[in-house]
Each structure stands twice: as structure tokens, then as C-alpha cells.
Amino acid sequence: MNQVKILLIIGFVWPEPKSSAAGGRMMQLISLFKEEGYDITFASPAMDSVYMVDLSALNVRKESVLLNSSSFDVFIKELNPSIVLFDRFMIEEQFGWRVAESCPNALRILDTEDLHSLRLARQRAFKEMRKFELTDLLKEDVAKREIASILRCDLSLMISEFEMDLLKSVFKIDKYLLYYLPFLLEPIDDLQLNDLPSFEERKDFVFIGNFLHEPNWNAVQYLKETVWPLIKKGFPEGKLHVYGAYPSQKVMQLHNTKEGFYIMGRAADAHEVVKKARVVLAPLRFGAGLKGKLVEAMLCGTPSVTTNIGAEGMLGSFSWNGVIDDDPQMFAKSAVVLYQNKERWLKSQLNGVRIVSRRFSKELFADDFKKTIQSLIINLEEHRLGNFMGAMLQHHTLTSTRYMSRWIEEKNKIR
Template structure:
């Protein structure tokens, strides 16, 4: 009888699909590996949350693990997974060397989510009021950590083609270590489309995004201080509803019903909120990766207006689900047009559905991804021989990070 292969996912947090795109992405990966026949254990050092998904309902084992503790060595050796998936590079830093030491034959995969060095470099450039350049990413300390993690892993899953190209050209990463795997979605059928609310049945503008994510908080400030006053002059009765998980007091203080600016907090059902809105506003001024809020807008048949960073790597050669502009006046004009012009709105809606079906339909990726995993499991030794820099970094990590972690563990016992 053939033994079922095991996958260990080491999560930065427990998945919260209703709080962030990252949570939804993780559930998509779990489904893909289950389809490939893997028995999955999800482990994390994070505290439980009220909004985390019930992993048992997905037939996934849940295990709490501890940072800087040899109890993980015992756990991972006993589990003996064929594949280990690190959720963001920070988890590979903490646990990668332990996996390499206790399960040397396990395929190590990094899910990057987005390139942290790119997001942080853009954020710093924005806050310093200067133009961002690709060279800024090279100056980020976090880039050294992130790139080292990518090199140590056997494969890194990339959600953005722009970021893949950045890694290959700026950081000289061998493309054999990178794999493009965007959001894996159900295609939008005619039957699904026909159930969506019509232009006439919808009202108001909406923004939605997790407030623990700095680009979202910045975008809401931008809306409140700059864009919404201009937009309200042209549409005096318009309302903007702001939704998002984990709103802080500073977010709630922006609530101004008299100005049509409503801070709603966490959405009980994000799809319902976006489906009932007529237009999504997403003026993101920095960030990286693929924007879950804009994918969600397309799935809900809701046109959007965003920036070049917001739309980065999302549409390929297809027309956008609305408008893309970095100019405040053009952004405002586009919002008014989309809100009032039903014919234009319907064209934008169809554009979004085409993007989902032609670029994010899971059936476009799942067979090739399964083949990639099988190939790497069968050719792991040669794959690692071809990645000498990764082996070099793994060697030095084992002799440095290992002893730092052992020191912390010993100190914690005192």
C-alpha cells in the first residue's frame, strides 16, 4: 500500500480568509495540495484568533509550535513531511534550518505572498517624498534576508510577474527557483454572472482592506483628505463605505457621516458588501503583490479605480476593470463617470470578468503545479546541486542561526 505523502505548512499566522487576501491564498494552496493527495499539517507560533479558519473542517491537522525551541525538532522529525511550505520568508528564517537538519530530504517551498523588500522600499520612498527606483530594493536590509530565504528554498511561489522579473534581473535569481502561481480562482460562469446585482440595484462607493496593512491605511487617509472632498463636490449625495479588519482608533476617528464618509470596520460578508457597491475605490500609493481587494471587485462584478501600483501585474494585456490612474483629478473624474454611466460601467464589469477567467482560473495552473512538485520530489538532489548559492547559504545558516537560536533557547530556560 502506497504511503500518503505529508505536507507541513509553517504559517506566520493562522489563516483568516475573511480578513485578508493572504488568508484566502493559503486556503487555495491547501486545496491544491490536497488535490495532489497530500495529508496536511498546519503549524504556527501565532496565537489563536477569533477569525481564524477552522482547519479541522478542511481536514487539516493544527499544531502550535514555539520559536527558538528544540521541541520543533522532535515534532518535525516525527512528522517527517515530504514537503514543507513556509508562509513568508520570516518563517523560513526561524524554522528552515531546523527542517533542513531534521528532514534533509523534504522539499522546501517558500510562499512569498509579496516581495517585502519591494513594498518597504516603495513605502520609504513615498514617505521621503521622492521617486521610487528599482535600485531602492537593493538597499533594503530586509532584501538581504528575503533573497537569502529564496535562495535557501528549493522553490519560491510568486504571485506577481513583475516581482518574478525583478528577482531575475535585479537580484539575479535563477528562474528554476521561481514559480508563478497567482490566485487560483473558480472561473465566473454565465449563471454566476446573471445572479450579480445590476447597475441600478447598486449604490455607493466602497473601499475594503485589512488595516494592519500599511498601504491600506495610507489609501484611506488619501481618500479622506484629498480624493473624497473632490468627488463629493461633483456627487453631493454620494457615500463612501470603508470596510476592513482590525481598524484602530485612528481609523475609526475618520468616520464622518455628514461628509458621506463612513468607517464600517470588519465586513461580515465582504462579497455582499462589494457586490452591492457600484464602484470600488483603491488609490494605493505603495505596496506589492496582487491586490485581493481588486480581485474581489472583479469577482463581484464591481468596476474599480486604482493606481498603477494597485493594478501592477494583474491584468496582463487585457483592459482594466474600470480605470487606472495616478492623477488625483483623473481619478475623481473616472469615479464620477463610472458611477453615472451605465454603459461604461457594464464594459468595465465585463473587463473584470475576462481578467478573472483568463488570468486567474485555477484550471490554468493546477496541473502544471502538480507536475512541478512531482518533478522536484523526483529530482531534488540534482536541483540542489544546481543551486550552489542556496547550499552555501544553508551551510552558513546552520552554523550561525542555529547557535543563535540555541543560545536564546538556553537563555529562556534561566
């Protein structure tokens, strides 16, 4: 085991904490490992982005890597990390076998972000206009890839208790391969709550979400075509501001000032935008994981109206930060009542504060996570002996993927 604690994070994209919840999640993980004294390198095959975080300012080394290239093998052998963290299963598919071959003693962790197969299966069921069933997951090709990736890793970080339970019940994944680690937030104290804009100081509805994420685009379409007309019927003076990174032309075309439907594009400061709004609308009809927009609403003291998909994995035994309803008529009615009723609004705000403090406070999870990682590093050989299915998949992946990747590499040299 290395004397110097070295962590290699291989990212699907470079972190953009101001563009998506996934970017914010990655910053939380980096912070956790920094607190434990890890020397961190963040590598990615992705192109640089204008909105990517300045990793050097966090004292994190940035490294661009190539897909299907043996140059990665040289790089990781020289780095010799104690831990490799894969950002989403697609990255583990590409680089996991190389890590296992070049640094077999490195602890391999998968940060799932959300269950991609769950999101895609729900999306397919929605488009086919039928009810989603858990058995749909067993027919989803992405599920086969995703579950294989989870089995090949020593530990997979799950952001949602619902998804963790689903992996154990539907796919029979052993619980010792999974670790529940949701958003890691600082609780809101009374002073911070009092500093937030009051009910009277706030105005308008808001939706916020990255438009590269299909559930967000679908939700905005649904707002435009179905939900917002119902809200306007009960509240003619209402205005909705839709914010989100990477809006396409088809998103921008929904802008209509006469309808009070404003497409605003990327928010310079999402926190400020949500903090000034009175109610967040999030009529999500499919998706997975925890919804960053709804957690952000709670941190901003802004009540929200969402669906059961939107609130999934967040509530526990607590009351929601507003209203949960899947019926468009009731969703719209609840939105208007919440907007106009100060007493209900204040109660909803306090519900959100309670959820942040009791469900997602960093202090609830940080110490146990650090101890778990240290224990796994010390007992890695024994841990892996208990995961025969993972070892078998790793063996076949090394055999098959290695040759496919080398073939692609040689083919690329000829071009």
C-alpha cells in the same frame, strides 16, 4: 521518499480568509495539495485568533509550535514531511535551518505572498517624497534577508509576474527557483454574472482592506484628505463605505456622516458588501503583490478605480475592470463617471470577468503546478546541485543561526 504524502505548512499567522487576501491564498494552496492526496499539518507560533479558519473542518491538523525551541525538531522528525511550505520569508528564517537539519530530504517551498522588500522600499520612498527606483531595493536590509530565504529554498511561489521578473533582472535569481502561481479562481460564467446585482440595484462607493496592512491605512487617509473631497465636489450625494479588519481608533475617527465618509469596520461578509456596491475605490500609493480587494471586485462584478500600483501584475494584455489613474483629480473624475455611466460600467464589469477567466483561472495553473512539485520531489538532489548559492547560504545559516537559536533557548530556560 515517504509513501504517505505529508505536507507541513508553517504559517506566519493562522489563516483568516475573511480578513485578508493572504488568508484566501493559503486556502487555495491547501486545496491544491488536498486534491493531490496530501496529509496536511498547519503549524504556527502565532496566537489563536477569533477569526482564524477552522482547520479541523478542512481535515487539516493544527499544531502550535514555539520559536527558538528544540521541541520543533522533535515534532518535525516524528511528522517526517515530504514537503515543507514556509508562509513568508520570516518563517523560513526561523524554521528553515531546523527543517534542513531534521528533514534534509523534504522539499522546501517558500510562499512569498508578495515581495516584502519591494513594499517596504516603495513605502520608504513615498515617505521621503521621492520617486521609487529599483536600485532602492539593493539598499533595503529586508531585501538581503528575503533574497537569502528565496535562495535557501528549493522553490519560491510568486504571485506577481512583475515581481518574478524583478527577482530575475535585479537580483539575478535563476528562473528554475521561481514559480508563478497567482490567485487560483473559478471563472465567472454567464449564469453567475446574470445573478449578480444590476447597475440599478447597486449603490455607493466602497473601500475594503485589512488595516494591519500599512498600504491600506495610507490609502484610506488619502481618500479622506484628498480624493473623497474631489469626488464629493463632482457628486455631492456620493457615499463611501470603508470596511476592513482590525481598524484602530485613528481609523474609526475618520468617520463623518456629513461628508458621506462611513467607517464600517470589519465586514461580516466582504463578498456581499462589494457585490452591493457600484464602484470600488483603491487609491493605493505603495505596496506589492496582487491586490485581493481588486480581484474580489472582479468576482463580484464590481468595477474599480485604482492606481498603477493597485493594478500591478494583474492586467496582462487586457483592459482594466474600470479605470487606472495616479492623479487624484483624474482619479476622482473617473470614479464619478464610472459610477454614473451605465454603458461604461457594464463594459468595465466584463473586463473584470475576462481578467479572472484569462489570468487567474485555477485550471490554467493547477495541473502544471502539481506536475512541477512531483518532478522536484523525484529530482531533488539534482535540483539542489544547481543552486550552489543556496547551499552556501544554508551551510552558513545552519552554523550561525543554530547557535544563536540554541543560546536564546537556554536563556529562556533561566527565566
